[in-house]
Amino acid sequence: MTADLDSVCEHAGRPAARLTRRDVARALLAIPSGQALVAIPDLRRAMLAEGNPLSAAFWDSAKATLAGIENGVATVGDVQRWLEATGTEPILITRGYFIWPEEGERGPVATELHDRLVAHLEERVESGEIDPDRLAAGDTEAREVYERVQDHWLATPLPDGRVPSAVVGEELDEELFATWDEEEAFALGELRRVLADLPEPSFPAAELEAAARRLRALLAEPGYPGNVLRACAGLDGEPLPESDTELWLMVAAGVASPVSDLQDDDEHQFWDLEGELSEEDAALAALCTIHHADWLATVAALARRGPGVLASPERIARLVAESDDIDVDMDDPEDLETTETLFTSVTPLWQQLGIVDDKAILTRLGWWGLPKSLERAWAPE
Known part of the structure; x- marks a missing residue:
């Protein structure tokens, strides 16, 4: 021109x-x-x-x-x-x-x-x-x-009743949701491809029963981490599932894909622009920021290595950076630091679920349940 x-x-x-x-x-x-x-x-x-x-x-x-x-x-x-x-x-x-x-x-x-x-x-x-x-x-x-x-x-409102700012926002939301669904479907397909080549871990019945018992007590308590786990699973006052397996998978899946926000009240406002985020707000914000690719790389690597492998935030950042399952360039130290920071909010919740122990070591329950929970998080309803 x-x-x-x-x-x-x-x-x-x-x-x-x-x-x-x-x-x-x-x-x-x-x-x-x-x-x-x-x-x-x-x-x-x-x-x-x-x-x-x-x-x-x-x-x-x-x-x-x-x-x-x-x-x-x-x-x-x-x-x-x-x-x-x-x-x-x-x-x-x-x-x-x-x-x-x-x-x-x-x-x-x-x-x-x-x-x-x-x-x-x-x-x-x-x-x-x-x-x-x-x-x-x-x-x-x-x-x-x-x-x-x-x-x-x-x-x-225009003569046809549409409010411009509202309908543009709605269209943008629809496009974002569609993109999100596409990414999730692709990640789910890749996860299933990885799992198809791995042996099926044995069901850790005793570990699951003990973890579910602790989880039920934790979900009944106010404050962190119970309130974050309730929000992740979308448990808003309704009765908990009777099945230990159902409850555990529901909450573990919610960590990878939170269902709802924390409930606002007079003492808790997520968007407190005058102060710092609370521990629970920071945790939920981090969970919602982690990309599908990072979850895929993390869970695929842990599933391949099995129980006993270190699953600390630092190790997870390195697993993501070295993953052959995703196309990601993390040569920049800041990228590694960002991933590590985000998963710093994940591992304490994993410990509450028995996915890792107090030394951030993957357990038999985590080896069995992490892939299943991620598959559940990404599967169409």
Whole structure:
């Protein structure tokens, strides 16, 4: 693409007389900054000849931004701010904390509503409510108006009853859930492939009975770790399963895939922005952060090695880094440290379940039950 008027019109999908500052800015950003800088004078004259000269403030801001890009001093934020200063570019993150998906990641709903918001902003520029020249100059009041217009539009029902911010969020959630389901299904298939080549461990009846007895008592106690294990298993006041095996697998599976959050009350709020996370909140946050690949690499490695192997957080991080079951590059010491930190919240819960002992050594119960619990966590309901 070049930056002549015909190319800009083709890029924007509209004739020269209807081009907006946003149209021109996006076209200039689509080509190398040096080429765009050279093209500005001719493009400006061509726009003037078409009766759509834009404004001196816009062209000055375009030259300043493109020069900053060419010289390597303009940040991504600088460029985004300039694009938003055209008056018709939806704000990436609004004052109401609404975030538009990246352009290449928008679904049909987000694409439609993003275009509708652009059209709405064009109307507000035409009416004079939004002033792009004042935005380009960094006028605080103009920026507040610009942000307020967008927040109001996002929260106001359309004629068909849809609230833009809500339906875009719903579409994004659906896409995230679909991606999560795909990753989970793939991980489950890989887990079953690994287990198919391994001997079936014998059922540790005595160890399971003892672990279930301790677990029932623990789940009846307030505070950590009982409350975390209850949340992991989704046990919210209903009777516990009578079967020891069912109860144990339910809780062990929940550690790998927590079912619910901690129950909020006056003394416990997960999102306490003024303080540090409690022990139980930190544990649940870590469990929810561990990737399918890390669980797969960990459980596959332990299943192959059998009882007696060390399963400390440090060893687990190394097992993940050295795994042939997943495609992961963990040469960076920070990656190892992150994995180790996350599994620091796992091993104490495993110890409560009898999966590892007090020295973080894998037990016969853990060798038998870990693969089964992970399979249960990932299997479709």
